[in-house]
Amino acid sequence: MSEGAEGAEGAPARDPVAPRRRGRPARRAAGEGPGARERILASARGEFAERGYDKASVRAIARGAGVDAALVHHYFGTKEQVFAAAVEAALTPALGVPELVGGAAPGEVGETVVRAFLALWEDPAARDPVLAILRSAVSNERAAEVFRTLVTRHLVSRVAARLGAEDAEFRVNLAVAQLVGAAVLRYVVKLEPLASEPVESVVARLAPVVQLHLTGPVPPGPPGAP
Amino acid sequence: MSEGAEGAEGAPARDPVAPRRRGRPARRAAGEGPGARERILASARGEFAERGYDKASVRAIARGAGVDAALVHHYFGTKEQVFAAAVEAALTPALGVPELVGGAAPGEVGETVVRAFLALWEDPAARDPVLAILRSAVSNERAAEVFRTLVTRHLVSRVAARLGAEDAEFRVNLAVAQLVGAAVLRYVVKLEPLASEPVESVVARLAPVVQLHLTGPVPPGPPGAP
Structure with missing residues (x-):
């Protein structure tokens, strides 16, 4: 167990991102300094x-x-909190997306989001950190929990607030599903022809779908649904 | 290296699925038998x-x-070929999807595909093998290659053949992206509210999108595109 005991499976749920400083090292720790x-x-x-x-x-x-x-413990806390910090760092390039959604013309929300998303994934410096955390999130329940907490807080909730619809969070989830699925198949699995299509061609196909998810009419529900 | 040397990174590309029997064990190998x-x-x-x-x-x-x-080598060959066999086994429950697409009314292709896909993911016995290989495919280039080869052969190409459109494989890729993304977020990352929505509600949201990808009009391309 050693480090990370607080982050063990089965521990009571708590905010994985709360800043947490324990025991500032009595002496200046090895490696401390700028960067x-x-x-x-x-x-x-x-x-x-x-x-x-x-x-x-x-x-x-x-x-x-x-x-x-x-020093790692001092800056971040447990392993789980180091992971949370890595997720937050990886999400940083996407933090402008909610403002983009708020500022886009109503008919251009889909294209705006798709362009911003693909621009990040086309840039290896932005893509690699996301991929690193996505791999952990797909393989470990605790990592998945940290990932979904932070994606919800920084992206889903903030985009949903700008949409204003009653089912806005569900709509954002579905749009994220389309985007994440396209990114995994294009950049990781490299499914063809998606992996080799020009970005503009992918934007042209995804924009109407993301637009539909975010702003389209609510489809008729099943019988008896609220 | 030992076993798996033929499947090492950088080896010349070859069909990862070709059946390959080397050296039938001279004696009956331990564990051989039914099952x-x-x-x-x-x-x-x-x-x-x-x-x-x-x-x-x-x-x-x-x-x-x-x-x-x-005996493992005898039945399957290299590690890569064992992985390919695991991928094929995991894809088995989905092999009927191309026929479903071929048999669906033109306006119901999307809903048919979404229902079949979610039915598999709602069943842990079908879901767990897919998840196991998906985790490997997301983390390793060679595993990704095996995965995309088999998904293309067994699903993408066969569904595309039934659609008949010139850009049918691209269309199927985009629909798969929506479905895989939704599955990863609902069943693995457990993003809310997607993870808790009733299946019927998810079907109602994804069906029009998959329908659009598979059978909708080609969106206008970028200037100068073919």
Whole structure:
């Protein structure tokens, strides 16, 4: 168990992102200094991508960043909280999307979102951190929980607030499903011809669908549905 | 390297699914007998899901199935070919989808496909094998190649043939993206409210989108596109 005990499966649910500083190291810890935080996050991404959430350890993350494990704990807390910080860093390039949605003409919401999303995935510097955390989230229930909490807080809820519809969060989920599915098949599985189509061609196909999910009429529900 | 050397990264591309029998064991191998093939596939799924494609070994798969590694090689060949067999087994429940598409009324293709897809994912016995291989495919390039080869051959090409449109494979890719994305978010990441919505409600939202991808008008392309 060692580090990460607080993040073990079965622990009571709590906010995985709450900032948490425990025991500032009494002496200046090895490796502390400018850029240490960023080095730790980069090392964490590599460790989570390479070994998976289960087997990743704070000690190995510290080693990869050239710092003491105590400094990792000081900056971030448990393994789960390091993971949460890596997720937040990976989501940073997408944080402008809710404003884009709020500012787009009503008929152009779909295209605006699709363009912004694909621009991120076309850029390896933005894509690789997302892929690293997505791999952990698909393989580990605790990592999935952290991922969904942060995606909901930073993206789903904020986009939904700008749509204003009663079922706005469901609509955003469905649009995210289309976008994430397209990204996984195009950039990871490399399914053809999707992987080789020009970006503009993919935008042209996805924009009407995302528009439909976000702003289209509610389809007739099943009999007896509320 | 040991077993799996033929399947190493950088080896020349070849058909990962071609049946390949090498060296029938001179004596009856330990564990051979009725059900050995199925036990090996079940063990392989567990091993690939648990340790990932990279770290999975034929020896551990054999141990899990209670058979000699020689028998695994005899039935399947390399690690890559064991993985291919696991992918094929996981795709088996979906092999009827092309016929469903061929038999559906033109306006009901989307709903037919979505219902069949979600019915599989709602059934853990069908879902777990797909998840096991999807985790490997998202984490390893060689596993991704095997996965896309088999998904293309068994599903994309056969559904596209029934659609008959010039861009049919691209259309099927986009529909698969919507479906896979929805499945990952609903059943793995458990994004809310998508994860808790009744199946019928999800069908009602996805059917028009899959219908649009498969049979809708071609959106206007970018300037200068063919």
